[in-house]
Amino acid sequence: MSGVESTALNLTIILLAVSVVVGVIALIARGGQTDAKGHQRSVNPTIDAGSIVLMALAFIALTISVIVRWMVAGHGPFSNMYEFAVGFAWGVMLIGLIFQWKYKASFLKVISMIIAIALLLFAASQPSRVVPLVPALQQSYLLTAHVAAAIIAYGTFTSGFAAALLYLIQNKKHYSWMPKAEQLDDMSYRAVLVGFPFLTLLIILGALWANIAWGRYWGWDPKETASLVTWLFYIAYMHSRLMRGWKGSRAAILLIIGFAAVLFTFFGNFIFSGLHAYG
Amino acid sequence: MEENKIQTSKSNSDIIDRVWHFFSSIKLAFILIIVIALLSLSGALIMQYTGAPDSYQTWLENVAQSKFGLWTPIMALLQLFRIFHSIWFLGAGTLLVINILVCSLARLKSITQVIRGGHIVQTESYYQSGGSGVEVSLKSDSAEAVSNLMKEKLQTRGYRVRVEKAGDNFHFAADKNRYSRLGTYLTHFSLILFILGFLVSAVLGYRNEAFTVGVGGVENVGDNSRLSLKLLSFTDEYYPDGSPKDFRSEVVLYDSGQEVKQATIRVNHPLSYKNYKFFQSSFGPTVLVLIKDSSGQTIVNGDIQMNYPVQLEGLNLMSGGLLLPQSSYELWAYKANQGGGGSMINEGELVIQIIEQSTQKIINMGKVVQGTPTVLNDLEINYLGDSQYSGFQVTRDPGANFIWAASIFLLAGLVLVFYFPVRQLWAVVIPAGAQGSRVLLRTNTSRASSTVNDLNRLVKEIEYHDLKNKKNS
Structure with missing residues (x-):
C-alpha cells in the first residue's frame, strides 16, 4: 500500500467517524426547533450540514485512495477482499450521499456511514498489498463492469436496509423527529427499484464472463449461487409488495433478510472456496 | 399496482377453475420464490456433488461420509448433495413456470386495458378512493379554460391525454409510459427463456472438461465433429511472487484433416470455431516413451501424463499410466518430483511398473534410463524425454x-418497469358558480411517486393560473 493511499484511507475512516459523531449531535441538538412550515425539525440544520460536509470530504479522500491504488496497480480495486471492501464502502458512501441529497434523511446517512466504517475497518484488517491479476481476472472491461455493478447494487441495498431498519423502529415508536414510517417504507422500496437492475446486471455480466473464462455461463459455484439467493430474496420482496397486507413490517423484514444475503454473498469468500476465492 | 385477485367465474367447484x-x-x-431461494442457499452451504453420475456412490462413501457421518444416507435420500438436480428444486421450478404462464395469461386483459387507455369518465367516488385524490376549487377560471390548460400542461410533460365531455363536465384520462406494462411480460418471459436455455445446454450441448493434447501431438476432438487439435507449444508464466500470470497454448485446428485455424488459447481467450469453443483449463508434465513388443513392432509411441503425485518410501514422485494396447496390462511410470527421488531415482530415470489390470498386481518392475532401451516383460521400453501437455475444455x-x-429481455424489462413506470392520472373538471370550477384529480398509486409529483405540479399550475386570472380581472 502506498503512502498516499493508506493516508487517504485512514483519513476517510477518521472523517467518517467524526461525521457520525457530528451527525448524532445534530440529531440530539435538534431541540424544540421547528422549520418554516411549523414541523418539528429532525436535526439541527447547521450542525447536520457540518456532518454532511465531513461525509463528502471522507468520500473525496476515499476516492483519492482508490485512484492512487488504481494507478499503482494498473487495474481497478477489484482483485481481492481488501479492494472489494474498499469498493463496497465507496458505493455505500456514494449512494448514502445521493439519498441524503434527495431525501434529507439524516438518520439514514448516519447508518450508511457506520456500515461504511465497518467495511473500511474490515478492509484495513485484510492483506492490502497490490497483487497482480491471476489469469482468470485478466479481462479488464468485464472485471470493471462486473464489480462496478456490484458496488452500485450493494450501495443502494445498504441504504434500503438502513431505511427498512428505521422503519421497524419508527413503526413502533413514532418519533416525531424521524421520517414517517410510510416515508421510510417508500425510501427502502425506491432503493431496491434502483439497485435491483444493477444486481441483475451484475449476475448477467458474471455469467458472460464465466462463459469466457471458465467455459460455462453458470456452474453453481457457491458465490454464483449466493448471488442468485440474494436476487431471489429481492424478487420475493418486490412480489410481496403486490400482495395485500405485505407492505410495512413484513416487507421491511424481507429487506433485512435480503441485505443479510448481500453480506453473505460478499463475505462468502471466507466461507466457501470455489472459483471466486480470490485472496 | 395490480392486486393478485384474478377474476374467476362463480363456479368455483369446477376443478379447472380451482387449478387456474x-x-x-x-x-x-x-412462496415458490422463497422455497427456491432456500434450496439454493442450502446448495451454497452444503457441498455439492459435481462429478459423473456413476461415481456418486463412491463419492458418498468416501467424501460425504467423512464430513457428515451418519447423516449422509438421510441427506443423500433428501438429495441434499445434488440440490440443483433434486426433485424439490426441479419441482418448485416447474410450478413456478406454470405460475408465470397462468399469471401472464390472466393479466393479459388488464394490461391491454392499460395500453388502450381504459375508461375516461369516472364517478366522483372514484376520486375519493385510492388515497391520492385531490380536490381543487377555482374561482375565476371556467371549466373549459381549466380543461384546456390541463391538457396543454400534461401534453408538454409527455402524457397521452384523452378528454371526454359528459354534460358540462370535462373528464380526463392521461397516461405516460403505458408500454412499460409490457415490461412485466419481458421479465417473466425471459425467466422461461433462461430455463429453456439451461435445458438446451444440458440436453443438446457437449462438454469435455479434460481434452488433453501433448506438445507436438494431435488429438481428435470427438463429438462426431471431424475436428482435431494440434498443440505446438505450451507456456506457463509466473509473477515474481509465484502466483500464476499466464497460461497459453499455441494450437492448430484441423477440420476433416484440413488446417482451418492457428491460434493462441489463453485463459479468458478461448478459441472459437463453428459451434465449438476451446478453453485453456489445465496443464502438466509428460514423459515421452517408445514401446516395442518382442517382434520389434512399435505398440506405443507417445506421452504419458504425469499427473499423480505419490509419496513412496520417503520419496516424492510423480506418476502416470497408460493401458498397453491389445493386452490386459497397464504400464505405470514414476519419476522424481523436483529432486524428490533422493538417491534412488535420478533425473533422466523412470521406474516402470507393469500391472495386471484385473487384479492390480505388479507383474514386473524396473528402472529405465533415458536413451537406453530396457526390456521388461518382453517389452522394449525407451524413455525419450520429458515434455508437457495442455488440457482444454471443449x-x-x-x-x-x-x-x-433472455438476459437482454430481462434487463430491458426491468429498466422499463422500474425506471419508466406507467403513470396514470384521472381528472374531472366540473363547472361551479358563475365562472368558477371544481377539479377532482387522482393517480393510479398512493405511493409518493413521480406520478403524484406530476399531479401536485399540475394542481399548482392551475391554481396559479386561477390566481393570476383573478388579479387581472
Whole structure:
C-alpha cells in the first residue's frame, strides 16, 4: 500500500467517524426547533450540514485512495477482499450521499456511514498489498463492469436496509423527529427499484464472463449461487409488495433478510472456496 | 399496482377453475420464490456433488461420509448433495413456470386495458378512493379554460391525454409510459427463456472438461465433429511472487484433416470455431516413451501424463499410466518430483511398473534410463524425454444464445418497469358558480411517486393560473 493511499484511507475512516459523531449531535441538538412550515425539525440544520460536509470530504479522500491504488496497480480495486471492501464502502458512501441529497434523511446517512466504517475497518484488517491479476481476472472491461455493478447494487441495498431498519423502529415508536414510517417504507422500496437492475446486471455480466473464462455461463459455484439467493430474496420482496397486507413490517423484514444475503454473498469468500476465492 | 385477485367465474367447484385460481395467485409465486431461494442457499452451504453420475456412490462413501457421518444416507435420500438436480428444486421450478404462464395469461386483459387507455369518465367516488385524490376549487377560471390548460400542461410533460365531455363536465384520462406494462411480460418471459436455455445446454450441448493434447501431438476432438487439435507449444508464466500470470497454448485446428485455424488459447481467450469453443483449463508434465513388443513392432509411441503425485518410501514422485494396447496390462511410470527421488531415482530415470489390470498386481518392475532401451516383460521400453501437455475444455453450447437473449429481455424489462413506470392520472373538471370550477384529480398509486409529483405540479399550475386570472380581472 502506498503512502498516499493508506493516508487517504485512514483519513476517510477518521472523517467518517467524526461525521457520525457530528451527525448524532445534530440529531440530539435538534431541540424544540421547528422549520418554516411549523414541523418539528429532525436535526439541527447547521450542525447536520457540518456532518454532511465531513461525509463528502471522507468520500473525496476515499476516492483519492482508490485512484492512487488504481494507478499503482494498473487495474481497478477489484482483485481481492481488501479492494472489494474498499469498493463496497465507496458505493455505500456514494449512494448514502445521493439519498441524503434527495431525501434529507439524516438518520439514514448516519447508518450508511457506520456500515461504511465497518467495511473500511474490515478492509484495513485484510492483506492490502497490490497483487497482480491471476489469469482468470485478466479481462479488464468485464472485471470493471462486473464489480462496478456490484458496488452500485450493494450501495443502494445498504441504504434500503438502513431505511427498512428505521422503519421497524419508527413503526413502533413514532418519533416525531424521524421520517414517517410510510416515508421510510417508500425510501427502502425506491432503493431496491434502483439497485435491483444493477444486481441483475451484475449476475448477467458474471455469467458472460464465466462463459469466457471458465467455459460455462453458470456452474453453481457457491458465490454464483449466493448471488442468485440474494436476487431471489429481492424478487420475493418486490412480489410481496403486490400482495395485500405485505407492505410495512413484513416487507421491511424481507429487506433485512435480503441485505443479510448481500453480506453473505460478499463475505462468502471466507466461507466457501470455489472459483471466486480470490485472496 | 395490480392486486393478485384474478377474476374467476362463480363456479368455483369446477376443478379447472380451482387449478387456474391456484396458479394465478401471486402468493404462490412468492412462496415458490422463497422455497427456491432456500434450496439454493442450502446448495451454497452444503457441498455439492459435481462429478459423473456413476461415481456418486463412491463419492458418498468416501467424501460425504467423512464430513457428515451418519447423516449422509438421510441427506443423500433428501438429495441434499445434488440440490440443483433434486426433485424439490426441479419441482418448485416447474410450478413456478406454470405460475408465470397462468399469471401472464390472466393479466393479459388488464394490461391491454392499460395500453388502450381504459375508461375516461369516472364517478366522483372514484376520486375519493385510492388515497391520492385531490380536490381543487377555482374561482375565476371556467371549466373549459381549466380543461384546456390541463391538457396543454400534461401534453408538454409527455402524457397521452384523452378528454371526454359528459354534460358540462370535462373528464380526463392521461397516461405516460403505458408500454412499460409490457415490461412485466419481458421479465417473466425471459425467466422461461433462461430455463429453456439451461435445458438446451444440458440436453443438446457437449462438454469435455479434460481434452488433453501433448506438445507436438494431435488429438481428435470427438463429438462426431471431424475436428482435431494440434498443440505446438505450451507456456506457463509466473509473477515474481509465484502466483500464476499466464497460461497459453499455441494450437492448430484441423477440420476433416484440413488446417482451418492457428491460434493462441489463453485463459479468458478461448478459441472459437463453428459451434465449438476451446478453453485453456489445465496443464502438466509428460514423459515421452517408445514401446516395442518382442517382434520389434512399435505398440506405443507417445506421452504419458504425469499427473499423480505419490509419496513412496520417503520419496516424492510423480506418476502416470497408460493401458498397453491389445493386452490386459497397464504400464505405470514414476519419476522424481523436483529432486524428490533422493538417491534412488535420478533425473533422466523412470521406474516402470507393469500391472495386471484385473487384479492390480505388479507383474514386473524396473528402472529405465533415458536413451537406453530396457526390456521388461518382453517389452522394449525407451524413455525419450520429458515434455508437457495442455488440457482444454471443449464445449458446444447451443443453449448459451438463449441465455444472452433472455438476459437482454430481462434487463430491458426491468429498466422499463422500474425506471419508466406507467403513470396514470384521472381528472374531472366540473363547472361551479358563475365562472368558477371544481377539479377532482387522482393517480393510479398512493405511493409518493413521480406520478403524484406530476399531479401536485399540475394542481399548482392551475391554481396559479386561477390566481393570476383573478388579479387581472
